[in-house]
Amino acid sequence: MSANGAGLPFLIVGGGIGGLVAAYALARQGFPVTVLEQSAEFREVGAGIQLGPNIFRALEKVGLKDELLIDAWPPGKLEMRDALTGEMVTTIPLGARFMKRFHYPYAVTHRADIHRVYLHACRTHELVTLKPDSRVADFKETDDGVTIWLDEGEQVRGRALIGCDGLWSRIRGKIIADGAPRVSGHIAYRAVLKREEVPEDLWHPDVILWAGPHTHFVHYPLRRGTLYNLVAVFHSNRYVEGWNTRGDPEELWRHFGGQRPEIVRMLERIETWRMWVLCDREPVKDWSRGRVTLLGDAAHPMLQYLAQGACMATEDAVTLADKITATPDDLPAAFKAYQDARYLRTGRVQLMARVYGQFYHAEGVAAELRYHALHDRTPEQAYDGMGWLYDGP
Numbered sequence: 001m002s003a004n005g006a007g008l009p010f011l012i013v014g015g016g017i018g019g020l021v022a023a024y025a026l027a028r029q030g031f032p033v034t035v036l037e038q039s040a041e042f043r044e045v046g047a048g049i050q051l052g053p054n055i056f057r058a059l060e061k062v063g064l065k066d067e068l069l070i071d072a073w074p075p076g077k078l079e080m081r082d083a084l085t086g087e088m089v090t091t092i093p094l095g096a097r098f099m100k101r102f103h104y105p106y107a108v109t110h111r112a113d114i115h116r117v118y119l120h121a122c123r124t125h126e127l128v129t130l131k132p133d134s135r136v137a138d139f140k141e142t143d144d145g146v147t148i149w150l151d152e153g154e155q156v157r158g159r160a161l162i163g164c165d166g167l168w169s170r171i172r173g174k175i176i177a178d179g180a181p182r183v184s185g186h187i188a189y190r191a192v193l194k195r196e197e198v199p200e201d202l203w204h205p206d207v208i209l210w211a212g213p214h215t216h217f218v219h220y221p222l223r224r225g226t227l228y229n230l231v232a233v234f235h236s237n238r239y240v241e242g243w244n245t246r247g248d249p250e251e252l253w254r255h256f257g258g259q260r261p262e263i264v265r266m267l268e269r270i271e272t273w274r275m276w277v278l279c280d281r282e283p284v285k286d287w288s289r290g291r292v293t294l295l296g297d298a299a300h301p302m303l304q305y306l307a308q309g310a311c312m313a314t315e316d317a318v319t320l321a322d323k324i325t326a327t328p329d330d331l332p333a334a335f336k337a338y339q340d341a342r343y344l345r346t347g348r349v350q351l352m353a354r355v356y357g358q359f360y361h362a363e364g365v366a367a368e369l370r371y372h373a374l375h376d377r378t379p380e381q382a383y384d385g386m387g388w389l390y391d392g393p
């Protein structure tokens with residue numbers, strides 16, 4: 001081992017979407033990596049997620065784009081409809097015109113499917129070691145590396161530490177110490193149906209978003225069309241914390257009961273909802289300390305209204321691997337270069353996601369203004385509005 005820890009692996013805390021893609025991106029550049037995951041197995045729960053063209057640009061750089069697209073569903077358009085009147089607010093085509101503008105597709109997939117692609121890439125790379133059942137309690141940085149303590153007391157030594165431990169990151173707690181995440185007051189209920197459980201007249205190949213006062217409801221197919229994803233979001237201050245817990249159907253009906261029959265009929269199909277209390281944080285610009293940095297939700301947790309959390313984590317991973325490759329003997333400089341390349345982009349997504357949430361949930365005059373702002377846009381005008389996000393990084 002050299003004085004700067006070069007013989008040791010990079011330690012990645014958290015084997016979610018961000019941790020695994022970071023591990024693979026680093027291994028491809030020839031760096032050994034150990035991923036420490038608290039769960040007994042590397043597995044992803046949850047439901048569908050949308051993937052903008054920017055994630056595919058990043059994935060092409062690590063050779064995973066085509067694999068991810070195998071099980072993903074290619075919607076033909078994004079549609080926003082008024083949840084009370086049924087009126088079409090706007091339609092954004094996602095086919096040839098979209099591809100011509102952005103060069104990469106828009107797709108929807110199951111969180112488990114993207115996680116599986118990343119996990120398979122890691123499992124088949126000889127430089128990646130996956131350690132389940134490894135909950136990280138603490139760490140200490142020295143001049144030539146980092147020591148991690150697991151809950152059980154075991155110590156793991158590495159060259160540097162990348163905290164990919166999500167919204168409630170312990171690693172962030174030590175290097176930024178900005179307290180608990182901000183509870184937004186927005187709640188998401190999610191469910192996935194089999195294709196045959198969706199009534200024929202309600203099944204739709206596109207991403208449909210029903211925008212209502214303080215609510216929205218989204219649905220789209222998943223996994224080559226074999227599944228159907230439903231997400232119902234509403235405002236409630238009843239909850240302060242909760243992730244993937246069972247949702248209360250009565251609360252759902254209080255918010256969606258008077259909406260369009262298509263929405264009500266679709267919601268009636270669900271027996272069990274899973275609930276997420278949606279949280280984010282204020283953007284920060286300094287999420288690295290020496291040989292320790294953060295990635296994904298640990299660095300910049302965001303609301304889901306721009307559908308970008310997994311996309312941003314994937315972009316982070318590619319940038320991080322590039323910066324480490326550029327200065328492997330000066331990891332603090334590499335980590336600083338990585339955060340400097342990322343914080344304005346991720347901060348913009350964090351802030352704009354809040355704005356989009358208000359936009360989706362508008363009522364009264366604000367909803368009318370939304371209609372007038374969006375209804376007559378050409379597809380190219382709509383694409384230009386998303387250029388800052390989909391053209392990057």
Ligand SMILES: Cc1cc2nc3c(=O)[nH]c(=O)nc-3n(C[C@H](O)[C@H](O)[C@H](O)COP(=O)(O)OP(=O)(O)OC[C@H]3O[C@@H](n4cnc5c(N)ncnc54)[C@H](O)[C@@H]3O)c2cc1C
Nearest residue numbers: 014016017018038050136165166296297307308309310311
């Ligand atoms: C309702 C909803 C809809 C969404 N929709 C989209 C979308 O359409 N498009 C999109 O791109 N994104 C979407 N997202 C966001 C996306 O799911 C997340 O941003 C992404 O999964 C973050 O990945 P991560 O790896 O940073 O964190 P996580 O997925 O939270 O992974 C963190 C991992 O760290 C592990 N861990 C935590 N603490 C420790 C510890 N102390 N020791 C060891 N391991 C630990 C956890 O077990 C977990 O495996 C959505 C999110 C929500 C809630």
